[in-house]
Amino acid sequence: MRVPDGRVPVHMDYALRLAGRPEPRICVLNTAGGDDPRWALHMYDRFAGHPARLSHLALFPMPNVADPEDLLLSQDVIFVGGGSVANMLAVWRIHGLDRILRKAWQAGIVLAGSSAGGICWFEGGTTDSFGRELRAFTDGLGLLAGSYCPHYDSEPGRRPLYHRLIADGTLAAGIACDDGAAAHFTDDELTELLADRPGASAYRVEPGVTETRLDTRFLG
Secondary structure, three states, rough: OOOOOOOOOHHHHHHHOOOOOOOOEEEEEEEHHOOHHHHHHHHHHOOOOOOOEEEOOOOOOOOOOOOOOHHOOOOOOEEEEOOOOHHHHHHHHOOOOOHHHHHHHHHHOEEEEHHHHHHHHOEEEEOOOOOOOOEEOOOOOOOOOOOOEEEOOOOOOOOHHHHHHHHOOOOHHHHHHHHOOEEEEEOOOOEEEEOOOOOOOOOEOOOOOOOEEOEEEEOO
């Protein structure tokens, strides 16, 4: 959904509340978007006046901080933006962020994201990282078992491709979310499905192909 200027997106605000702190520390990453500085500035504008301490980690053309691990492990929430999940994971691995983010997850830091920032936590998903034609991505961080498919209702090719990739074993069974829907995991267990707009749904997709619509709570 479109977020009015000066407002934090609903899903980000939900992640911040999970941290349980009056002024949670949140670091945003836009590696998948090539660390476009306009995105970072947009995030700082969004958080102006919000009771959260915002920072960002950029890796292009070089890290913007001396110690990315120290920055990330000092956060309450880490939020990852969208773009190319394949390029993002390649860059993360070069800089050791795959190892750092696993440590953050094990330390109880809230990990969140949208689109590529959702796929990355799973074993794989569907992506346009390799060109206009959607393809499988099978090299995620694997913090969460299975696969993830974003944009399930807004991009006509996502649903049939996701079904096909699960049916032929390219991707493991997983969760698919419409735009505006999100999956909340506690450790590696699915806790709840959430939506920032009425009608946004989430689904469990399994070999067969079986698609089951999941109960989704509207955040209002």
